[in-house]
Amino acid sequence: MKIKEVIVVEGRDDTSKIHQSVDADTIETNGSAVNANVINQIRHAQAKRGVIIFTDPDYPGNRIRHIVDHAVPGCKHAFLPREAARAKHPDRKSLGIEHASAEAIREALRGVYSISEKGDSDISREDLVSAGLIGGSKARARRDRLGELLQIGHTNGKQLLKRLAMFQITKEQFDDAMSQIFQEENNDG
Structure with a gap:
């Protein structure tokens, strides 16, 4: 599955998982401290190819989504269900794109939304x-x-x-x- 838009993710592990699942380019926010340089990269990507914001289904992920969406209007959004993003290891309770299956990621990217x-x-x-x-x-x-x-x-x-x-x-x-x-x-x- 080839994705035309650039996908905004939180970090390296998310990029790795995206690349295992689909043919796409990513921009990493490196966590919730989204800096001006990253916002400028996202603006440039939005102008050239479009952007899909695809962050973890947790509070920090929603915060990043809000920051990017506010700074770069017109982005599309993909959402991963919380259950699909849960770490499979019993000792880990984290949620993240890096824990999802390739099929769950493809399904989320097939269901991309534009905000009204x-x-x-x-x-x-x-x-x-x-x-x-x-x-x-x-x-x-x-x-x-x-x-x-x-x-x-x-x-x-x-x-x-x-x-x-x-x-x-x-x-x-x-x-x-x-x-x-x-x-x-x-x-x-």
């Missing part, structure tokens, strides 16, 4: 509450599964509505994903 500048959505906060995505014992698990199905990444309750709007998720896509989640829950128990 408008951020309009026909999904309301009431929809989230009635779907059990805010509050309740299953809310976090449902949000995690919704993020996987829609390929919009992990979010907390406050971020979810904004993320759905940013990625122009339609009410139909939302309802279809929630139907699948409810069906999975019914089959599990």
Whole structure:
């Protein structure tokens, strides 16, 4: 799989894993202290080929994503589900692209999104509450599964509505994903 855009990742291990999975170029942020030189490289890449931000599904990864997206508007986004990014070794609890399988990385890159500048959505906060995505014992698990199905990444309750709007998720896509989640829950128990 050849990727035209330059992929922004956090570090060397992520670059290594990307190169094992797809034919692509990367820019490394070297952690969350994204400096002006790196931002300038990303701006140049965005102007020439486009950029996909592909950071770890954790707080530092989301922080880097926000910094880069704010400094370089128009970037595309790829998200890796948290479960796909977990270290396989039982003693390690870290999350990262470097822990994912090549297929999980290819799947995330096939599901790339562009962010809407408008951020309009026909999904309301009431929809989230009635779907059990805010509050309740299953809310976090449902949000995690919704993020996987829609390929919009992990979010907390406050971020979810904004993320759905940013990625122009339609009410139909939302309802279809929630139907699948409810069906999975019914089959599990």
